[in-house]
Amino acid sequence: MLTKKLVSAPCWRTIHGSSCYIIRNQDYSSQKQNPPSIGDSSQLDPPQSAGQFEYITLQEPESSRHQARQSSTSGSNVAIRRISLLDLAKSKLYEAQSFYNEFSGMSEVIAAQSKVIEIQNQLQLVQERRRHILLELTLIRKQMQDIHVELQKAVRGEHRYVELIKEEFDVIAREKEKNQIFQIVDQEERELFSHLTAAVKTSHEKERTQANNVKYWSIIGSCAGALLGIIATSINYYYRNTQFETIKRTTSDGVGRLMVVDEKVNGLRDLLSYIVEYVTLRKQEEEKERLRALKEAEEQKRRATEGWGSYLKRNSLRVYRYFLPNTNK
Incomplete structure (x- = not known):
């Protein structure tokens, strides 16, 4: 009897470069038999002896492959x-910047500045060359002085x-050649210096x-913006008036x-104010009556306990006037 067993999940593998799955199928039969094919599966290795493993390839479903291909295509498209x-x-940004440079004249300014920098670099090179030639002339003249000193010491007729x-x-001869080169370089330096001066003047004119x-266009833009603001305000005012x-x-x-x-609210307000005023007056009168009653009670209490001496x-003053009335009346 033929019995077969699928190995657990860790034994699943995929072929490099494909989406097929490989599983190990262990045959426990005592005979060598070819395993049945599953779908479009292909057998990688021939069946081994009983108890050994066989490898069976399972193709990935068409829907999964199509979905993976579609997702990768959509990701690349995004x-x-x-x-x-x-x-x-x-x-678009570069086009807008170039248009602004052309419109405002900034491109001409940039070109003039580039020309100034180029001439300045050339002038620096020529100055370095002139200094080098001047140094060589200095050394040649020093050598000439040394030769003159040696000639004064030497005797005519000797080797x-x-x-x-x-x-x-x-x-x-070398001094003459260097002098000619020095004159040429000096003339070139002067020409470059004059070119540099003209380029700087041109650059300043371009910048001005x-x-x-920019100033004129700013003024025009400000006026246009103010005019548009006035028109928009007028339209808004007309629209609000219509509303x-x-x-x-x-x-x-x-x-x-x-x-x-x-009118009813005003009547109620007047009535309420009258009621408030009436209640306030009543409270004041009641307070006065209460104070008067307290004062009279205190007076009566004090009179009940007061003697003749304190009364007199x-x-x-009343007693004095009683016995000695005022005669000026």
Whole structure:
């Protein structure tokens, strides 16, 4: 009897570069039999002896492959779309910047400044060359002085004297050549300096023209913006007035009701103020009555406990007037 067993999940493998799955199938039969094919499966290795493993390839379903292909295609399309949009935005930005430079004259200013920098670099190179040639001339003249000193020490007719004369001739030829080169380089430096001055003047004129253009266009833009603002404000004012008239026409029926309600509210307000005033007066009168009653009670209490001496002392003026009335009346 043929019995077969699938190995657990950790034994699943995939072939490199494909989406097929490989499983190990263990045959426990005592005979060698070919395993049945599953779908479009293909057998990788021939069956081994009983108890050994066989490898069976399972193809991935068509729907899964199509879904994976579609997801990868959509992801690449999204990435390409993002890159294209970014490049388009950059190109539009560069076009707008170039248009602004051409419109305001900034491109001419940049070209003039580049020319100034180029001439300045050339002038620096020529100056370095002139300094180098001047140094060589200084060394040649120093050598000439040394030769003259040696000639004064040497005796005519000697071999050393002839060599010094030849050396002097060579040094004079070199000095003449260096002087010619120095004159050429000096003339070139002067020309470059004059070109640099003209380029700087042209650059300043271009910058001044560009600044004037920007200033004039700024004034024109400010005037245009102010005019557009006035027009927009007028349109908004007309629109608001139209809305107000519409609201006024729609609310004209309720004006009478509002007036009646206002009159009633005013009447209630007057009544409420009268009630408040009446209550306030009543409270003041009650407070006065209470204070008067307290005062009379205190007076009566004090009189009940008061003696003749204190009474006469307190009413001494009345007693005096009783016995000695005022005769001036």
